[in-house]
Amino acid sequence: MPQIEPPRLGEPYLLTPGPLTTAYSVKAAMLRDWGSWDGDFRAMTASLRAQLLAMLGAAAADYDCVPMQGSGSFAVEAMLGSFIPKSGKVLVLANGAYGLRAAETLRYFGRAHVVLDKGDYLPPRGVEVAKMLAEDPAITHVVAIHCETSSGILNPIAEISAATYAAGRKLLIDSMSAFGAVHLDPAEVRFEALVSSANKCIEGVPGFGFVLAKHAELAAARGNSHSLALDIHAQWAYMNKTGQWRYTPPTHVVAAFLEALRLHKAEGGVAGRGARYANNRDTLVEGMRALGFETLLADKWLSPIITTFFCPDDAAFDFTRFYDALKSRGFIIYPGKLTAVESFRIGCIGQMDAHTMRAVVAAVGETLAEMGVTSATPPALALAERAKLTD
Numbered sequence: 001m002p003q004i005e006p007p008r009l010g011e012p013y014l015l016t017p018g019p020l021t022t023a024y025s026v027k028a029a030m031l032r033d034w035g036s037w038d039g040d041f042r043a044m045t046a047s048l049r050a051q052l053l054a055m056l057g058a059a060a061a062d063y064d065c066v067p068m069q070g071s072g073s074f075a076v077e078a079m080l081g082s083f084i085p086k087s088g089k090v091l092v093l094a095n096g097a098y099g100l101r102a103a104e105t106l107r108y109f110g111r112a113h114v115v116l117d118k119g120d121y122l123p124p125r126g127v128e129v130a131k132m133l134a135e136d137p138a139i140t141h142v143v144a145i146h147c148e149t150s151s152g153i154l155n156p157i158a159e160i161s162a163a164t165y166a167a168g169r170k171l172l173i174d175s176m177s178a179f180g181a182v183h184l185d186p187a188e189v190r191f192e193a194l195v196s197s198a199n200k201c202i203e204g205v206p207g208f209g210f211v212l213a214k215h216a217e218l219a220a221a222r223g224n225s226h227s228l229a230l231d232i233h234a235q236w237a238y239m240n241k242t243g244q245w246r247y248t249p250p251t252h253v254v255a256a257f258l259e260a261l262r263l264h265k266a267e268g269g270v271a272g273r274g275a276r277y278a279n280n281r282d283t284l285v286e287g288m289r290a291l292g293f294e295t296l297l298a299d300k301w302l303s304p305i306i307t308t309f310f311c312p313d314d315a316a317f318d319f320t321r322f323y324d325a326l327k328s329r330g331f332i333i334y335p336g337k338l339t340a341v342e343s344f345r346i347g348c349i350g351q352m353d354a355h356t357m358r359a360v361v362a363a364v365g366e367t368l369a370e371m372g373v374t375s376a377t378p379p380a381l382a383l384a385e386r387a388k389l390t391d
């Protein structure tokens with residue numbers, strides 16, 4: 001495994017799910033300018049597309065890769081608008097902010113949809129999907145979130161896919177925070193398209209997203225999109241014809257991404273990256289539990305991407321002070337997104353290893369002592385909440 005070096009520029013570690021801590025060489029790759037129409041940059045775009053496609057394994061031949069300018073949400077909107085025909089109807093599976101955002105996106109551009117809303121974190125299950133699809137023959141597509149970054153849960157994408165295709169419908173996946181670190185082989189989990197972005201598990205800097213979609217879906221997507229700039233079919237057709245992006249590409253971000261892809265490959269691709277993140281999570285969770293903290297999710301549901309911890313019940317605990325004290329020790333964490341109880345999240349992705357995670361845990365321990373928190377045990381309500389997710 002390549003050596004993970006600490007940030008060279010004196011920055012804090014970003015224990016957040018993207019933007020995240022990138023390698024120095026990724027940042028350094030941005031120190032020159034590129035002409036977007038020039039052959040050198042066109043070759044960079046072609047390489048980026050081919051390398052992302054290759055991550056799908058043997059099934060890659062059925063898919064093509066279309067990068068799209070903007071943050072991840074722009075790419076989600078591009079995918080939904082381009083692949084769901086105006087006459088389509090969508091079942092959105094929501095258990096957190098990103099599922100709800102997908103539904104809100106559909107509302108904006110007026111695609112018929114229903115939402116299975118499981119609340120803050122409970123996973124949408126295959127049997128529930130099967131039931132809803134059986135009851136509503138008008139539904140054409142299911143939209144699922146692979147890792148719901150709001151809680152850090154790894155949703156049961158295989159059973160969701162099986163239920164979707166058993167009912168003769170199509171699956172679109174938001175794999176934003178999972179792609180590149182969580183194994184997803186179309187030969188095992190069927191889907192028409194997935195979307196991810198530059199600044200998550202590939203460890204690039206923010207500036208574009210990308211869609212991996214079946215050739216047949218890309219060809220059939222003509223005329224679907226509500227948006228000129230976010231039309232995946234048009235971007236794909238133009239890119240295949242000219243080798244260029246349709247409008248100004250984020251040239252420096254692409255250069256950084258190619259360096260990030262080189263590091264990804266050197267680490268052993270999806271398996272190697274996923275193993276480091278899983279080790280980060282295990283080290284973090286073990287250390288935090290030893291301090292008395294509790295995770296929102298049972299081990300089975302913990303993604304290797306980000307983990308939600310309950311805030312301690314101790315009256316001396318104050319999240320803002322906790323955050324600031326950790327930042328002063330070089331670690332930026334993430335507030336929680338649960339509605340019923342107080343929580344915070346710690347990301348496991350980016351240029352960090354188990355050594356980093358042990359340092360985070362040590363900083364958390366020091367901070368609790370400094371605040372006078374004697375117990376990290378969460379309130380009873382939090383544990384009652386967690387008991388809702390059993391299998």
Ligand SMILES: *Cc1c(COP(=O)(O)O)cnc(C)c1O
Nearest residue numbers: 071072073098147149174176177
């Ligand atoms: C990060 C993320 C997105 C996109 O968020 P942006 O802020 O627009 O980049 C979408 N879905 C999931 C699951 C994510 O983790």
